[in-house]
Amino acid sequence: MSKFFSVFLVCVKITAALTPTCERQLITYETVNITPQKLMDFVVKSAPNDKVIVIVDQIIPILCQSLFKIGAKIDLIEILANNIEKIEPNTFFNQNITQHITITGNRIPVIERHTFANLEIMSFNLNSNEIQVIEVEAFANLPKLDTIYLNQNKLQCFNPHSYYQVPELKFLEVTENKIKKLERKSLSFVEQDDFYIFLQNNQIGELDHDSFADFKRNALHLVLNCNFLESLPDGIFNGHTFEQIDLAHNPLKKISGSICDETCSIKFFYLSNDSFKICDRQFLQWAESRNISLALPTFSAGNKIMFGVALTMTLLCIIYFAHF
Known part of the structure; x- marks a missing residue:
């Protein structure tokens, strides 16, 4: 067995009980332009001139692409304390979020391959989500990505293969986790001085x-x-x-x-x-x-x-x- 797959298997040693499903449900959220506006819908949408969308204290076990229809460009989406257990791969693909995605205060044990892929995002804040594993190429093909926050999770392994084609990445914070060792080639993905x-x-x-x-x-x-x-x-x-x-x-x-x-x-x-x-x-x-x-x-x-x-x-x- 290759060393690559040995590291990978160590990093994915986790058992999942019941896999949540993406269900149609009413979601209360706010859009922010000059003043906040509270909305309720089955699909989170943006309007022209909106800058920020905030979703707080909902019960959304799984994030999936069908929950979002962000047509007008926004700078930031914040998804805070929504009891999320899973983010489907490519949830944010073709959503018009131009700068930042924040998802914090949930219970997401695994960030799957291509969860965040082929996006124009500049930063991800995934603090405090009880993350235990970040799969290979979870962050992939992100040409503008500068910063990732993964603080206050439960990671036991630092997997360099989680980060693929992130040429502008400059800041990676993985503090207050449970990482025990830095394996070989831990920073092989880095392309920036x-x-x-x-x-x-x-x-x-x-x-x-x-x-x-x-x-x-x-x-x-x-x-x-x-x-x-x-x-x-x-x-x-x-x-x-x-x-x-x-x-x-x-x-x-x-x-x-x-x-x-x-x-x-x-x-x-x-x-x-x-x-x-x-x-x-x-x-x-x-x-x-x-x-x-x-x-x-x-x-x-x-x-x-x-x-x-x-x-x-x-x-x-x-x-x-x-x-x-």
Whole structure:
């Protein structure tokens, strides 16, 4: 069995009880132009000059294409706390939503293949949906997609094959899930320099030696604070450039300069106070020789821009604070 399918099978190990069906039902929703207008219909529709559609606190077990007839272009649809258990593939195909789709506060265990495919959307917010699995090519052929939020779900596996042909993707937030390991080639789908991946507050205790294999872009922002990492494989960052690596609030027992040779560059390396206690002369020499700024993060959770206190480390471990 190939490694690709091994990862896939791990990610889809889930049992479903009863599959909900898409049923015709009255839906109360609001359209927003200058002022909100509340409507009730069997099909959610847009009118000229509408900008936003909001559906809140309904009972809609399954989202399917027949529930929507969005003819006039809108910027955003928000579907909040509607007891959704399933989103059918291609639900939003040929719906005139031009920028953002938000679906939050539901119970959707699986995001199926091609659930979000062939759309002109710029961002998806899928926070707080109890998602356990994102299938291969769940996000596919999305030429304008910039941002995906998958925070506060129940993902145990990070599957890079979930993201296919997303050339403009710059920000991926997968915080507060239950991911335990970064498998090999985890960022092989990334096509942008200056890419941000937020994985803080998971249960990541291991990085595969080849986690970043086939990642060919520059200036990665890698946020892994508040996980379970105790060590890093030798050479894990070789051949890559990082704007920042945030490993604060991990139970690190050893940090060695062997994580990054002359083929690797790191601008800011964030560690917490406890981690600095295990800094040895070799590590500090390595950081100084590679022109790496060791830093204490002051604020990092769920933000695209990271702020920190840069630290100049001498071989005597004297710390000078310089705000930036």
